[in-house]
Amino acid sequence: MPQKKDQIIxxxxxxxxxxISISTTYINADISDIDQLIxxxxxxxxxxxxxxxxxxxxxxxxxxxxxxTYEWCADGITPEIDNLKxxxxxxxxQWLEAHRKGEAFWxxxxxxxxxxxxxxxxxxxxxxxxxxxxxxxxxxxxxxxGFIGFDSVKKLNKYNDHEKEILFVYANMLVNLKQRxxxxxRIKTQEAKKQELLEHLxxxxxxLNEYAHMVSHDLKAPLINxxxxxxxxxxxxxxxxxxxxxxxxxxxxxxxxxxxxxIKGVLDYSTIDRIDSGDSVxxxxxxxxEILQTMLIPEHISINIDNxxxxxxxxxxxxxxxxxxxxxxxxxYCDKKQGFVEVGYTEEKEHFQFFVKxxxxxxxxxxxxxxxxxxxxxxxxxxxxxxxxSIVEKIxxxxxxxxxxxxxxxxxxxxxxxxxxxxxSIPVEQTSEA
Numbered sequence: 103m104p105q106k107k108d109q110i111i112x113x114x115x116x117x118x119x120x121x122i123s124i125s126t127t128y129i130n131a132d133i134s135d136i137d138q139l140i141x142x143x144x145x146x147x148x149x150x151x152x153x154x155x156x157x158x159x160x161x162x163x164x165x166x167x168x169x170x171t172y173e174w175c176a177d178g179i180t181p182e183i184d185n186l187k188x189x190x191x192x193x194x195x196q197w198l199e200a201h202r203k204g205e206a207f208w209x210x211x212x213x214x215x216x217x218x219x220x221x222x223x224x225x226x227x228x229x230x231x232x233x234x235x236x237x238x239x240x241x242x243x244x245x246x247x248g249f250i251g252f253d254s255v256k257k258l259n260k261y262n263d264h265e266k267e268i269l270f271v272y273a274n275m276l277v278n279l280k281q282r283x284x285x286x287x288r289i290k291t292q293e294a295k296k297q298e299l300l301e302h303l304x305x306x307x308x309x310l311n312e313y314a315h316m317v318s319h320d321l322k323a324p325l326i327n328x329x330x331x332x333x334x335x336x337x338x339x340x341x342x343x344x345x346x347x348x349x350x351x352x353x354x355x356x357x358x359x360x361x362x363x364x365i366k367g368v369l370d371y372s373t374i375d376r377i378d379s380g381d382s383v384x385x386x387x388x389x390x391x392e393i394l395q396t397m398l399i400p401e402h403i404s405i406n407i408d409n410x411x412x413x414x415x416x417x418x419x420x421x422x423x424x425x426x427x428x429x430x431x432x433x434x435y436c437d438k439k440q441g442f443v444e445v446g447y448t449e450e451k452e453h454f455q456f457f458v459k460x461x462x463x464x465x466x467x468x469x470x471x472x473x474x475x476x477x478x479x480x481x482x483x484x485x486x487x488x489x490x491x492s493i494v495e496k497i498x499x500x501x502x503x504x505x506x507x508x509x510x511x512x513x514x515x516x517x518x519x520x521x522x523x524x525x526x527s528i529p530v531e532q533t534s535e536a
Contacts, residue, residue: 117268120150124272128279136283137172140276144174144250147272152259153252154179155232158240158276159186160248166191168248179255182230193226201239201246206266208236211258234259236266238273242281250276383528384418386411386425390445393426403433403441411447412454414526420497425458427490428517432460435515453503453520461514470507494519501525 124143131139140158148156158172170186191198197207209215212232215224227235230253237251250273252259261269336343336351343351390407399405414421425445432443444459465473474495494517498505502525509515 114264117150117265120146121268121271121275125275128275128282133279133283133286136279139279140172141174143272143276144172147269148174148176148252151252151261151265151269152254154255155182155253156251157183157253158248158250159237161191161246162188163191168194171248176255180231194223196223197237197249201237201249204239204241206236206238206269208261208266210234210260231255233257236261236269238266238269240273240277242277247277249273381416382418383413383415384421385413386421389418389422390425390429393422393429397426397430397433399433400436400441402439403436403443405429406442406444408446411445411456412449413528414454414521415528416501416526420500424494424497424519427494428458431490431517432458432462432515435462436460437463450520452524453522454526455518455520457516457518459514459516464511464513465507465509465515466511467509470509473507474505 124146127143128139133139144156144158148154154176156174157170159168160171161168165188167188168191169188170183173181173183175181200207209223209227211234212224212227215227216222217224232253232255234254234257235251236259237249239246240248240250250269252269336348387407387409390411394405394407429443429445433441436443438461442461445457446459447454447456449455474491495505498519498521501521503519503521505517505519507515507517
């Protein structure tokens, strides 16, 4: 029984992680090929919930029809998208009624439906080989516009309340993605209104970032509950369970902490463009000193910081994120008996060039182009979220700068980044205060 609960918890964590990954992809992807993005996510969600066919329908209430617009099918499953165009909504009164109420329509066993005639629900579903299905409504500004659905052909399928909630979130993400696509198309077709539409697009991107922030934030509460309950159980039963029995519980705690770190990374990543606090003069030596005071530095690693780093004008939190992630990365991947991390800079005519250097394991040059991509890790062990360097790059890009790495395997790595003086120079009126 405890093993089954552990499996349920682990499945929920994986489902949440998949949703965060899809959400982040939607936020950052070039949506010129929106069909590919949607089809890929339909496949990912469909495979996860073990359905055999996942799809999207749009409602047309002027003509009282509904049309299948996207479809993914598992191997061996016959596609139905070409057969489901302009279907009269009179054929599906049950689930239309549920969708109008903002509810899911779920049939656990199609064979148990009543025989209600040639055009009844059972007569529509059974020829498609459907054993179970669930459909989730899609709303745009409180208007019902369609639904997503998942058919089970090979076996009966059940969906718990947690899975239904995540499917509702996924439906909202699809609506947001479509809205973003609509804004971009308006920009192309209405050049005379370019500035106005760019503002709408900017607002939509902000909404998507806020959405990722909200989803990530809301996922933290159940993680805390899981961690607390498992910890209490282990403490209350420490005299009754042996090492073998406690191992899966330790794995649950480890994966909860890993998921918490991942969520924190997504929160930080989505916060970069959302900070409202005003810029100020930032003493880099001071903030790096504060960073080092909160870090656990192994005794065999020495940290050398240039004492004359410049003061910049910008947001303290952003600059802290840059140096904290780069220094943590250098410390984490040190494999030498005597390790070192060095932070310094040079001043050029148009920019400041900073570096964070270490003598750790180094990076294969073949991976240089991958390490700044979100959720990318070159090793799968440990609890790293794979977001740290993505956060660094996003902040450097925010200040119109550039970041790159020079490294050889086994001989350490040096991360360089430029910050244009035009973006981070202290305003004349604040020079005296600095």
